Amino acid sequence: MTPHPEYILTLSCHDQRGIVHRVSGFLATHGCNIIDSAQFGDAESQLFFMRMHFAAEDPAVTDGDLRSDFAAFCQELGMTGQLHDARRKPRVMLMVSKIGHCLNDLLFRYRSGLLPVEIPAIVSNHMDFYQLAASYNIPFHHLPLAAGADEATKLAQEARILDLMDTHQVDLVVLARYMQILSPGLCEAMRGKAINIHHSFLPSFKGAKPYAQAHKRGVKLIGATAHFVTSDLDEGPIIEQDVERVDHAMDAETLSAIGRDVECVVLARAVKWFVEHRVLQNGDKTVVFN
Template identity: 50%
Template sequence: MTSKYYNLRIACDDKLGIVAAVASALSGRGANIAECNQFWDARTNKFFLRMGCIFPEAIAKDTVELALKPAVDRYDIKLKVEDKTRKPKIIIMVSKFDHAMLHLLYQIKTGWLDAEVAAIVSNHEEARALAALEGIPFHHLPVSKDTKAAQEAKLLELVHETGAELVVLARYMQVLSNELSTALFGMIINIHHSFLPSFKGAKPYHQAHERGVKLIGATAHYVTPDLDEGPIIEQETERVSHAMDAEDFVATGRDIESRVLARAVKYHLEGRVMLNAHRTVVFAP
């Protein structure tokens, strides 16, 4: 019979016996725990657990949740069960700079990222030809102050129609409204071309160059109504020098952005990211 792989994410107040109760429930259904990560936040007394479980038969998700219900009720657990044998769908949004999108598409093509791109969305036409070459539906959704609400309504409709589980802002140079950011909270990842919380807003590499910094970087974070202040998933820095001009900073930054965004998307799709108030717990492999 076909086996089934589920990813379990658990968050609750820390108490004695949580792991034992969960493991016992899974064992009772014949599951083999293939991967296990846990973290106790001593400051808030919150406990986070991620388990990758292989069941010997094609057991339904509802059955897994039912088996865990006694532990969920006893420890007031927030539980999320994800079928990892199913390829998740994503929507990539891009403006004119396409380096981060190209890197995502390449990593999907090689199999390092396990995802299906349901659509490429842009407020410009430049990405249409690439989408056609890759056989990906392209949606040109131009936006202005007067059309922003209608444009975002179309985007939200597209998310529902495609069943996309994640929207990736691969250098999409538009600020999302508070309403959309709230509606898709935890489902939108942005790559910020700077090492947040420093140098927010426009042209951060030029800001960094002006200040004479010795390290530049990029930050992948969840989008929230607070601009560039969402929970951070992944970051990376690289050393620069006084001999480099602002465009050298930009070129270096583009490489960093592509890598950081791809890792953040991978961690999210593999269920390795758990929200902890304004921060994240990331069980990187």
């Protein structure tokens, strides 16, 4: 027996009575069965957010019918909504410079089936990880950018990044320790579909060797933050964070090793939640249905 098509519905709108009833009714009249559902009403922003996973069980209702009717339903009620094919693996482009722990971790999770994605391309401004990419049979694109490059050179390099996103129909870009500041134009082009990872010492420990700076200050907690990319450096809407306790007996190298582990876990969670359509933006914050 052919399994029923499954979808994930996400929406946001002004909070009001009866939203869940109306959405459930829409699905019922289209022969759909709800598998799981989560919703949140934000008292501060007065916005309502929902994620529903459902199966379309009426063969008379085509995918096109369902999508066009849902678009009309959202327009009628003033909702911003999307329907996602639950069985389609989003296409993710990874970007990295010379620090590879996050790249290596994401590739392992991808190969192991723990991360439901397709990875059509890895982009780097260095050649350090081309052999790692080859071991996973993933095309590696070396887009060099010399230190002190002028604006025209940077914009030309970023244009090639945009071309790759378009060519490979990329749904998400992951900056897996890609150590270049992106232009406002590229940030805007990636709005809502690019995730970055950084250590959570910012802004207290800016610049080089943050773990050495933290060690010198005797920190007791270290952590990492995964967030959406915006033109405000490291200040985009936060998706996930985590911390680990440390103590006076640990040197800077130990702190760095612990920090790398935290970064890997935090970034992997954020990517997984995004590709499962669990992350909805709420102004400068996010709603995460995990």
